[in-house]
Amino acid sequence: MIKVENLVYTYPSNEAPTLKGLNFEINTGEVFGFLGPSGSGKSTAQKVLYKILKGFSGKVEVNGKDLTEWDNSYFEKIGVGFELPNHYMKLTGKENLELFASFYPKALSQSIESLFEMVDLTEAINKPVESYSKGMKMRLNFIRAIQHDPDILFFDEPTSGLDPVNAHKIKQHILNLKEAGKTIFVTTHSMETADHICDRVAFIVDGKLVATDSPQRLKHQYGKEAVKVELVKNEVQEFPLADIGNNQEFLTFIKGKEVKRMQTLDATLEEVFIKVTGKSLIG
Amino acid sequence: MQKLLKLALMDFKLIFRDPSLKSFLALPLLLFAIVIFGFPYLVTEFEGVKPYLDVMMVVVLVENTQMFCFINSMVLLDEKETEVSKVYGIVPLSIFEFITSRFLFPYLFTLLLNVAMLEVQTFYEVPLMQNLLLSAIAALIVPVYALGINSFVKNRMQGMVYAKAFNILVLIPFAAFFVPEQFKWAFGLFPTHWLFQGMDQLLAGNSPFLNLGIATAYLLILLIVLSKTFKRSHFS
Structure with a gap:
């Protein structure tokens, strides 16, 4: 479990803090997402949590222990999937993984071959990473993060640079990790990714959290409880969802007519974000 | 130990798979050729060179x-x-383990090269223990230099420029041999000055221990300070 209270962080080269008093908790076995535009502090918050950035103020507890009190054994418990691929280009994928696996005292929970198979990289296992596409390198990032079977995982834009098929597979793997009881902290500006995998999301803008809840509740809260019906002859009408089965107006509207489209008027996560923050996620 | 070996082995793989780095491995061969064939030839052909042979x-x-x-x-x-x-x-790797892994083998290799160099030259009698001591101290330049460059530089291109500058810094104290005695100690600001003086004393058959002691202390302090600046700049 991760508990963060009033987290403030200022980069040494900046005067103003990048993180301005964050408060949140991530429960064991939960996928928690930070959603925000570039520069909002998403990655900075993660870097504090995986101890790359020191000198923060506030309180951070991981598994009931203050972050500053954790020694190097902390890194055995966490895995980090970086936003950009970072591998030794002259080494093969397998050599890269073997090298970093050697730093962990615990034996790998699964073979390197099966990890490559899991992300469809079997054919590239013995090829130098410099011959990999960006998507392949990102998948290598992913399996490097999970290879030592950590309890807590940090993924920074886990689907960035991936084609839709592989992005879907990575999201499914993240959900499988959640099923296995892992605590997962994701940062993304992809609404679709957040909606798909996160149990709860927090909107972060200019270093502050402006809303934290499950995607469903946020969409429900900011959406319209109505159904929109569009007929083939371009007639469109909205009806409240409450007791819709007994809504005579609705039943008359659809009766004997060809319905082109019918949809509930939930807000998308992106719409919620814009409503809550007044900002777009892109840029 | 497994971590140390794995990282050291990986460094050698990286060196051998990069043609520009691999070619640098030939530098000691060139230096050995100079010492084994070049110096005897120079001394035989040009008598005036002999007084400068130690330098x-x-x-x-x-x-x-x-x-x-x-x-x-x-x-x-x-x-x-x-x-x-x-x-x-x-990863669960301390800065000490990281630096040891990356520099132990290059350090030992450089030490052995220096020991061999002093053994193959035919002009000076250098006792083995003093040879080992001198070579061990000289090899400390390797981690100090690499950590120094990596503390201040962000990419390879910048690194090439800094490498030139660092090479000059390492060799500047060479000039101390050609200035009047009262100005010689001004070069003491450079750690390699004490090493140069110690080597010169050793080759002249004098006690090198004061100079070598200062060189060791200076290089070790730099190593500790640069390890800290390197840690800040390299991992985040």
């Missing part, structure tokens, strides 16, 4: 360290450029 030998010994200074600097800079360095920030 030339000192320069060759320091240049012997430059192979791994450059190679290690570039390997670490490549790591920084490709952001692999960030991964070392989140």
Whole structure:
């Protein structure tokens, strides 16, 4: 479990803090997402949590222990999937993984071959990473993060640079990790990714959290409880969802007519974000 | 130990798979050729060279360290450029283990090269223990140089420029042999000055221990300070 209270962080080269008093908790076995535009502090918050950035103020507890009190054994418990691929280009994928696996005292929970198979990289296992596409390198990032079977995982834009098929597979793997009881902290500006995998999301803008809840509740809260019906002859009408089965107006509207489209008027996560923050996620 | 060996082995793989770094491995061969064939020829053909032979030998010994200074600097800079360095920030590896893993073998290799260099030259009698001591201290230049460059430089291109500058800094105290005695100590600001003077004393058959002691202390302090600045710049 991760508990963060009033987290403030200022980069040494900046005067103003990048993180301005964050408060949140991530429960064991939960996928928690930070959603925000570039520069909002998403990655900075993660870097504090995986101890790359020191000198923060506030309180951070991981598994009931203050972050500053954790020694190097902390890194055995966490895995980090970086936003950009970072591998030794002259080494093969397998050599890269073997090298970093050697730093962990615990034996790998699964073979390197099966990890490559899991992300469809079997054919590239013995090829130098410099011959990999960006998507392949990102998948290598992913399996490097999970290879030592950590309890807590940090993924920074886990689907960035991936084609839709592989992005879907990575999201499914993240959900499988959640099923296995892992605590997962994701940062993304992809609404679709957040909606798909996160149990709860927090909107972060200019270093502050402006809303934290499950995607469903946020969409429900900011959406319209109505159904929109569009007929083939371009007639469109909205009806409240409450007791819709007994809504005579609705039943008359659809009766004997060809319905082109019918949809509930939930807000998308992106719409919620814009409503809550007044900002777009892109840029 | 497994971590140490794995990282050291990986460094050698990286060196051998990079043609520009691999070619640098030939530098000691060139220096050995100069000492074994070049110096005897020079002394035979040009009598005037003989008084400067000890100074030339000192320069060759320091240049012997430059192979791994450059190679290690570039390997670490490549790591920084490709952001692999960030991964070392989140693995259970202490800064001590990291630095030991990356520099122990280059250090030992450089030490052996220097010992061999002093053994193959035919002009001076250097007792083995003093040879070992001198070579061990000279080899400290390798981690100091590589950590120094990597503390201030962000990419390989910048690193090439800094490597030139560092090479000059390492060799500047060479000038102390050609200035009046009262100005000589001004070069004491450079750690290699004490090494140069110690080597020169050793080759002249005098006690080198004061100079070598100062050189050791100076290089070790730099090593500790630069390890800290390197840690800040490399992993985040």
